[in-house]
Amino acid sequence: MRVVVLEDESAVADAVAAHFASLIRRKPDAVLGLATGGTPVGAYQRLIELHRRHGLSFRQISSFNLDEYLGLDEDHPQSYRRFMNEQLFDPIDIDKNRTRVPPGRPDDIRTACQRYEDEIVAAGGIDLQLLGIGRDGHIAFNEPGSSLASRTRCTTLAATTILDNARFFGSEDLVPRAALTMGIGTILDARQILLMATGSGKAEAIAGSIEGPVSSRVPGSALQLHPDVVVYLDAAAAHRLEYLEYYLESERTHRSLGLLPFP
Ligand code: PGA
Secondary structure (H helix, E strand, O other), X not given: OEEEEEOOHHHHHHHHHHHHHHHHHHOOOOEEEEOOOOOOHHHHHHHHHHXXXXXOOOOOOXXXXXXXXXXXXXXXXXXXXXXXXXXXXXXXOOOHHHEEOOOOOOOOHHHHHHHHHHHHHHOOOOOEEEEOOOOOOOEOXXXXXXXXXXXXXEEEOOHHHHHHHXXXXXXXXXXOOEEEXXXXXXXXXXXXXXXXXXXXXXXXXXXXXXXXXXXXXXXXXXXXXXXXXXXXXXXXXXXXXXXXXXXXXXXXXHHHOOOOOOX
16 A cells, blocks of 8 residues: 555545546546545646646546435435536536446335446446545445455445534435445455545544554455555554554655655
């Protein structure tokens, strides 16, 4: 894992956007794995800026989102489809027909999950998967206890996640209890994974994911099994890392050897 610790939330957003932009310039028809939540919003704003001011084009890009609440229509104010349209897709030149979010109201849940897996394969697999992380260590809606080999399926939200997401719905009671989510195995199939986290609330989940034992107790720890993960953190999210000094030194060494593209 490459662990990149930056000053603050804004620097993390810049770095994540630069990372995506670099892939898109290299591979204009890349397949992106996208995430929702508060964390990626700043990076999406930067990508919109890069599109508007610097001509970054998404015309040939395809995308797959990690998850969607079960029971919400696409135009529900809190649906992840709507979030993506508003926060990223509408302001850029992406072809919406090439953007996928799991259905919130599928006719048949199992068929919809299998179809999502099949569509990812048919697109050639995901080149770069963006991830946030929950306070409880979840990635997408793979809550603690999820199989590290899990595929796209219906999952139940953990109590901490319901509590954390109540801020978007106005009340805990309004948060859906279930979701369709890519599994941990699905996520690990991406060619490269980019995990981003900001704020001290994520520090424990980050320490468990990067340095803890690989365990379904902390779903993010499954990322240790992937050969190409880059983690962008602000100082607050990094402060529980035992080997923080080592990661900083490692970045310096690699930079001096000219081995890394740097934010
Ligand atoms: P957040 O959620 O970005 O809103 O903190 C992250 C997540 O639950 O994956």
